Amino acid sequence: MTVSARAAARRLKWTDDNDIQLLCNGVAFFPALCAAIDAAQESVHLETYMFELDEVGETVLAALARATQRGVRVRVVLDGFGCAQSAAAIEARVAAMGGQFRVYRPEPRHLAWLVPSRRRLRRLHRKITTVDGKIAFVGGINIIDDFNTGEPPQPDAPRGKPRYDYSLRVCGSLVAHAVHAQDLLWVRMNLARLRRHPAEWRTLRLTPPATPQGEPCGATRAALMLRDNVRHRKTIEAAYLRAIASAKHDIVIANAYFFPGLEFRQALSRAVARGVRVRLLLQGKVEYRMQYHATRALYDELLRAGMEIYEYMPSHLHAKVAVIDDWATVGSSNLDPFSLLLAREANILVDDPAFARNLLESLEKTMASGGRLVELRAYGKRGWLHRLVDAASHVMLRIGVALTGKGTEY
Known part of the structure; x- marks a missing residue:
């Protein structure tokens, strides 16, 4: 960090x-x-x-x-x-x-x-x-x-x-x-x-x-976490990174638009290497095509690191929540460059085992009933057109990030 x-x-x-x-x-x-x-x-x-x-x-x-x-x-x-x-x-x-x-x-x-x-x-x-x-x-x-x-x-x-x-x-x-x-x-x-x-x-x-x-x-x-463009530019991302670095058992993240920076992805990979189970509940139904396909361009990296990816299929996923051991957060911040680098956001960070269990049970129930597990082998067999769209969306989103002056972080 x-x-x-x-x-x-x-x-x-x-x-x-x-x-x-x-x-x-x-x-x-x-x-x-x-x-x-x-x-x-x-x-x-x-x-x-x-x-x-x-x-x-x-x-x-x-x-x-x-x-x-x-x-x-x-x-x-x-x-x-x-x-x-x-x-x-x-x-x-x-x-x-x-x-x-x-x-x-x-x-x-x-x-x-x-x-x-x-x-x-x-x-x-x-x-x-x-x-x-x-x-x-x-x-x-x-x-x-x-x-x-x-x-x-x-x-x-x-x-x-x-x-x-x-x-x-x-x-x-x-x-x-x-x-x-x-x-x-x-x-x-x-x-x-x-x-x-x-x-x-x-x-x-x-x-x-x-x-x-x-x-x-x-x-x-609990604490209120804000993100703005003055004093609180890194508050929400920093709280995630600190919790991920200290995680011992479980990390479950449900996020509508998941395109975190390199530091965040590396922190998740290190957690898996320590024996932490990392599960991601992501968008399964397309709402905004560029964000959807840019996220899918990260799947190979995430799956090879040992993370589990579930795509929510019944409807649009709009959640921005996470449970990391006894730590939990609920709020408005996606884990993408627009939320983490530009927008005004507000999340509540809760340090309470009972609350974390309640949210974890809700997320696990959702993954079991509406989540489609993404298998590395099946993902690798997707057609050339899907690969092209994913790669092009990834490039376009990175160009958008470059306009913020933070392109090297992604």
């Missing part, structure tokens, strides 16, 4: 009094989110990468509207690329209900090709909602129907499987760190407004929170 990565890992602020609930898929996440919003008394601050005006999006907007009618302060922050098609309509709805709304890095309306690629790829990819400063939801689930996978519905066919993803419901001292992160971004995006309305400064938490905050909710040790 590099010196900068070790320093990033040491900056984590651990809290020990949290209650953390694992939520698998929207069927668990959206009811919990809306219930928390409906119980809000003071504030709701929602950040997300995608917010679709489908049935789920309408349900969340209705909950936010009910909150504003009770006098709750509502803030919504959406990413300009992920919500390029829906942002204007959602802004109008939030304004009409009396909430506040901002778009992070709106897409340019004209001559977008003149905007440097590196700037346009710096997205708000994290998914954080805080309620009353007492409850936080952090994970990988956007505000979009799980069953809205972009595939056209078949007449009279049964509904398919939902998109596979996780989020966490948190109460305890960790929530204050999520509020702090949201408020810092809100200030950056609203300096002009805050100059005109100085009273609003009192609602913001701009200094790092002291812990513990308020009454303890549980006994789970």
Whole structure:
């Protein structure tokens, strides 16, 4: 691990009094989110990468509207690329209900090709909602129907499987760190407004929170990991590398877009050499072709090192989670250059054997029921066209990484 990565890992602020609930898929996440919003008394601050005006999006907007009618302060922050098609309509709805709304890095309306690629790829990819400063939801689930996978519905066919993803419901001292992160971004995006309305400064938490905050909710040790382009460039990757380096038994990683750098792949290979079982649950159904095929170009290296690869086949895999012995993480960060080098991300790191077992059992059940094991021999027999597409996608993604100035790491 590099010196900068070790320093990033040491900056984590651990809290020990949290209650953390694992939520698998929207069927668990959206009811919990809306219930928390409906119980809000003071504030709701929602950040997300995608917010679709489908049935789920309408349900969340209705909950936010009910909150504003009770006098709750509502803030919504959406990413300009992920919500390029829906942002204007959602802004109008939030304004009409009396909430506040901002778009992070709106897409340019004209001559977008003149905007440097590196700037346009710096997205708000994290998914954080805080309620009353007492409850936080952090994970990988956007505000979009799980069953809205972009595939056209078949007449009279049964509904398919939902998109596979996780989020966490948190109460305890960790929530204050999520509020702090949201408020810092809100200030950056609203300096002009805050100059005109100085009273609003009192609602913001701009200094790092002291812990513990308020009454303890549980006994789970956890930390909020952020990635940005200033102080937290390596925080999430460094935490992974530290955990992998100390792993003794099991590493299970489920990640939608898996294209880690050379240091990360070498760390996994060294873990296998120490006798650690390494399992990767990756995308089996194509969602974005370049990322899918670029990941498959790594299979030969990973399989020959002794890792097990399972491809999730029932639907699109969107999870960004891992279990490494008693260490676990759930969040928004993929293990690809766009998440690790450019985007704003948020993961929660949990140091708790019971939580790690719960997540591991969920992942193992998924691998057993929906995972297709990739065999090295069968993978080696794929046709020349598949090999060409994989190799070309690998090259194209590396060219994209080169635009970030980090091409040598991949």
